[in-house]
Amino acid sequence: METLRTMILATGLLFLVGEAAAQDAGMKAWVKGKGWGWVWGPQDEVGNLNEMTDASRLAALRLVSQGKAYDLGLPYDRNSFRWPGHSPAEIISFRSPHGVKTQKDLPFTTPEGGNGGGTAWHSNAIFMNDNVATQIDGLGHITHGPDNHFYNGFKADEWGGDFGLRKTDVTTIPPIIARGVMIDVATYKNVEALPGGYEITVADLEGALRAQNVDVTPGSVVLVRTGTARYWGENGSDHAKLAAHDTAGIGLAAAKWLVEQKGALILGSDTSSLEYGPAKPEDSQAYGGSFVPVHVYLLVEQGVHVMEFNNLEGLAADRVYEFAYFLTTNAIRGTVAGTALRPVAMR
Known part of the structure; x- marks a missing residue:
């Protein structure tokens, strides 16, 4: 009984520590063990980026001590590698x-x-497609279920149209200035790049963070390195080489851990999808058989934006794991993603 009492007290203490960290970071709606969800009102189109404040942006700027900038964008042209579901340019x-x-x-x-x-x-x-090269998925990118609903219960039949989305398009994504954390799983696993189809687990993320001596705190932009982008070259023209690694990524358990236990603001990677594929049956069945359950969880359920094809090679080479992260999107009304972007990390 005393052991159980100790465990309960310890669990409560961890919860309070997590809540205190969220409050220190200015988090208003994040709940440890739950994440976010549709909590900013029935007309909200921003999702958890509502959590950014003047104070959180100022705290991110304090991480810059050297003035060194890292270009996280990948160059793109008509021959560049892309996810098969996206059109060429x-x-x-x-x-x-x-x-x-x-x-x-x-x-x-x-x-x-x-x-x-x-x-x-x-x-x-x-x-060009609005989902190519370095990109951020808007909250209307993924729909789910027979009613084709997306974030906050908006439905494609009501808010789609001939000229793009009329809810949660990229113009609803505010300028992003936040603490950034790069989790170098490829280096942690001692490989140049993770093999295709590799599921990055919670244990992988925890091990890499320990090795890097850095942690994810509430409100952090989290970029997971698989090593895939090392093969991009001048324009991502080696499709076979990239495809051999591009399907490595996080699974549903890792996504939930980052959002619900660590309070990640955005999740991203150096691949075209962030999540590994094909999804294992239990992840897929969690969303009725979805082929991209992590996207459904993040974009539709949690209002967490997804970053894809980030160039993390410079950060990895310099072993930079914590930085100030900056991103603005091309504000093309109706589009579902910020496309061919150039985010910046500064240390």
Whole structure:
């Protein structure tokens, strides 16, 4: 009985410590053991990014002591690797110096119109999916169930349309300035990159954090390194090499641990999906047979945004595990993801 009493007291103490850490970090709605959920009102489109405050952003800035910046974005072009469910891109020269001068459709570009110096320009037309390269999944990206609901109970039939989503598009994602933590699982497992289909477990995350002497605190952006991005090169053109590792990632248990026990603000990785695949049956069946149960849990249930294809190689090379994290999205109304982004980590 005394042992049980001790265990209960210890559990209560851990809960209070977690709650105190959340309060210190300015967390208002996070509950240890539960995470977040649909707690900011029936019209909320922001999710747990509501937890960011002036105080939390200022605390993140205090992590910068050297002024060194790490570009976390991967360069992208029409040949780059992508998840099979996303469309390819085309980047087309829409106006070129040759075209401007031969088309002669704008009088001010001609010598007769006063352009004696021969000034011209380059511009492009871009046709691309809104989920390519370094990206952040908006809360409307994933739908679930026969009613096609997404975060906060919004439904595709009501809030979709011919010109994109009208709820939870990327314009609802505020500028993100937060403490960042990189968990280098590949180095912890002593491999260049985790093999495809490898499930990163809670034990892997705990072991890597211990080895790095860093922890995830409530309100942290968490980036998990599998090593996949080391094979990206100039533009991610080696599809076979990337595909051999791209399906490594966290499972549902690890996602829940990071959100419900550690209070992670965003989860991301250096792969196209964050979660490992294919999902094991118990994870899939937790959401009625979903092929991406971690996405359903994070985006639909918890309002936690997902970051994919982050370039973590510079951080890994310098063994930088804690940093200030900065991200703003391209504010294209109706899109479901911030695409081809360049997040920055600073130490």
